[in-house]
């Protein structure tokens with residue numbers, strides 16, 4: 001086993017500093033800006049928040065698995081749904097299929113840093129499932145509550161791995177990731193799935209204990225650092241109350257031979273998954 005694979009097996013995460021060079025970072029930042037330029041704020045009112053999952057009641061979110069949609073931060077709209085800040089400072093995220101539908105993101109996600117990282121942490125035949133641009137804009141960037149990715153992107157057997165790329169320097173000050181090393185070996189606490197009656201989604205609670213308060217470590221990362229997160233590793237991030245941006249890009253992959261149940265919230269039935 002390589003050092004990376006051993007660290008990943010032990011802690012549930014692996015960091016690849018300098019995985020993506022400065023030119024590629026600048027280029028994808030330009031592509032992100034172009035996606036926001038093209039966004040018409042009057043077309044959307046959905047806020048993304050992980051504390052109450054209220055976005056999950058919206059069809060706009062539930063049908064975003066095979067397209068490209070924009071989600072606001074909490075507090076950036078007035079009571080009439082009008083934007084209170086510039087649209088470039090208002091978004092929580094864009095998701096969830098840029099890697100298949102947007103040529104620049106398709107090429108970026110299928111470039112060697114992501115493929116190499118997937119191989120290094122032991123993926124054998126990865127399929128690219130979900131991509132997200134996570135803005136964490138200065139002052140308004142929201143909290144991401146503690147969760148595992150398997151909860152949201154369920155496969156049998158569990159196979160999801162998240163690849164999180166810093167596009168700004170991410171520090172404790174501007175809301176970097178935090179993880180609970182080794183806790184990928186704990187039983188998963190919940191599963192977010194579509195209801196059997198077709199009526200939205202539910203968070204199924206398996207009755208496991210809460211995550212401990214102690215033992216969390218900040219995963220500070222310079223721009224260009226790629227972090228692989230095991231699908232059952234608890235991770236979270238704090239609000240960005242600072243003046244510094246904390247832009248990130250994430251790609252979630254699953255194994256080709258794992259079953260992806262149809263009641264996952266993210267529906268890719270009309271857009272077959274592809275590999276690197």
Ligand SMILES: O=C(O)CCC(=O)C(=O)O
Nearest residue numbers: 134144149162237248250
């Ligand atoms: O970027 C963040 O703050 C959180 C990202 C995350 O939780 C994820 O990609 O699974």
